[in-house]
Amino acid sequence: MKRNKKRYLTGVLLLILATFIYIExxxxxxxxxSVFSSSDLTETRLYVIMNTLLPAxxxxxxxxxxxxxxxINGPRGKASYELRLYRTEVHYKLHIEYTVIVCDADGQVL
Structure with a gap:
């Protein structure tokens, strides 16, 4: 009986580990x-799935x-980027944001 419990727990742990490795x-x-532009500024909002459970x-x-x-899309003049980050696709589908980052065209966080 104990042997079956150990196998079961080992199987569950291996499944969890395999899922974690797959995501990472x-x-x-x-x-x-979404791109919003005016005469002198372009604002781009990106929804990004990070595919990580670890801190980034x-x-x-x-x-x-x-x-x-x-x-892919070419650089724009004066631009700002808003990145809405989601950890996994499940988080995205459930609308659970990890964080929002606002950057300039060089990728520097504002």
């Missing part, structure tokens, strides 16, 4: 964006996201 191995994903270095993460975004 995925790259971040920009799931939605937000400043370097924001700089990477903005750099990748600018490679």
């Amino acid at each position: 191995a995925q790259p971040y994903e920009v799931v939605s964006s 270095e937000e400043a370097s993460f924001a700089k990477n996201v903005i750099s990748d975004y600018q490679k």
Whole structure:
């Protein structure tokens, strides 16, 4: 009887570990964006799934996201970026934000 409980607990722990590794191995994903522009300023709002359960270095993460975004969409003159970060896709679907970061065009947190 004890042997079955140990196997069960081992199986549950392995499942939890596999899920954790699966989430951490995925790259971040920009799931939605909105661009608001006027004559002298462009504001971009990005909804980003981080795919991590661990604490993240937000400043370097924001700089990477903005750099990748600018490679795809091109740099804009005077711009600001609002990154709405979600830890996982489940958090995004349930509207549970991790944090909001506001940056300039160079990825520096304001």
